[in-house]
Amino acid sequence: MSQIVILGAGIAGHTAARYLHTLLPAEHQIVVVSPNPQWNWVPSNIWVGVGQMSEKEVSFDLAEIYKKTRIDFKQAKGIAIHPEGSSTQSKPYVTIESTLAHTAGQIESIEYDYLINATGPKLNFGATEGLGPDHGHTVSVCTAEHASEANHKLQLIIAALKRGEKKTIVIGTGHGTCTCQGAAFEYIYNVDHVLREAGVRQLARLVWISNEYELGDFGMGGVHIERGGYITNGKTFAESLMVERDIEWIVRAHTKKIEAGKIHYETLDGAFHELDFDFSMLIPPFNGVGLKAYNKADEDITVQVFAASGFMKVDADYTARPYAEWSANDWPKTYQNPSYPNLFAIGIAFAPPHLISKPMQSANGTPINPAPPRTGMPSAAMAIAVAKSICDMINGAEGPTHTASMAKMGAACVASTGAHLLRGSAATMTVYPIVPDYETYPKYGRDLKLTFGEIGLAGHWLKTLLHYTFIYQARLKPGWRFLPD
């Protein structure tokens, strides 16, 4: 009998749990540890942030779902990994701290045969002074709760606009090293959409601010697509949409500090600027959640297991090299930790070997470049590969048997630009592969037959369909395993 512990129950962790539960015989135990009792379909948070969905519509109670299975759910946060056991415990184990109201703060050790780290990111609002909903002056859509709060503040702005007041709304990234520009992209267009529906758009100035070198970078170095007889960079389409919706944009920007109603930012040319705002949603940079690691002698080995960012090292090539020497082969394939073969990290929790976008620094030495995205479809693909590898390893395989390299997989992204059955729209994009492979596709790094983008009402229907499909699947409703991940 083996015990598999999964830290985290987001898209990656919950997908791994679903597959392990299906693939492994009943004698094996699966334990899922998550500090949050709710599973959240994060891509729909932007609709919560504009009041078109409620928190309940994008999340559900995890414990209730796991009760129907043999998965043991613990509401707790991971504290430390002991991959060699300790001076008093022979088996590897992880220490967790309860986040349940009646046992909050209680520490527990759970032994494991295999551990999957799917903890996702720490939303590092502290990286920029004044950033974030808790201690800052901006809102967030990173969690359903944050998005709900964002909507509450947005409705106050809409009420002021209806009174005839003029307002400035700034949406984008809150630091020079942020990822997840896509969520901010969706949010600004959904805000634009609800302002138009409310008949007050002409009174609002909408401004996009981001750390991308050009619009449409999205942390993937942008994309090229075939359209109208040309191979065109996504920047053209991203700028076109901004102009169409009367949105101004600022790129190559590192948000340095936020005061009430004022954003201070630095641009790649080394200049410093200020931007006044009445309402702002800025995505924070992501860090690892702060897990520690200890060896058999109880010595701290965190730097051996985790990168400086707090994300876990896996089978990537972390050798520091200049951009010109980066390769698609640097990216991990099995997500196995190089020191401990029964330790895996998936989703945002694994440490990428380097950026995908070209690294940039301002004239003052400030890094202003997007971090690589690894949410959604890639997270699920990694989770499935790791779950299958663990099953095979339990059955005697010497090492991981399945791979899911971001340099060998594609991703589909449906970015809402306004929610309505007939008047809605979304930008639908696919890229293959996610990490450009310039050895296989020398000019653009990607297969242009599988990389495309378009905008229209069909995209909105698709995004709505995906919302209901993935929540149905995550709730383990009948036939879930026949649905695509």
Next chain:
Amino acid sequence: MTKSINKEPYQQAYYPPTPTGITKYMRSNLIWQLIRFVMINLKMLKLMRKSH
């Protein structure tokens, strides 16, 4: 907004392409969008097949 663009050629909104009326209409035309819905799904399935 568009009325003032030609008098201020260095505004950022002056340079990117903007959709024509027919392009915007087709984005919400129900029949065309139903066809696009099917086509997008087929493209995604092709992408997923290649990814796995």
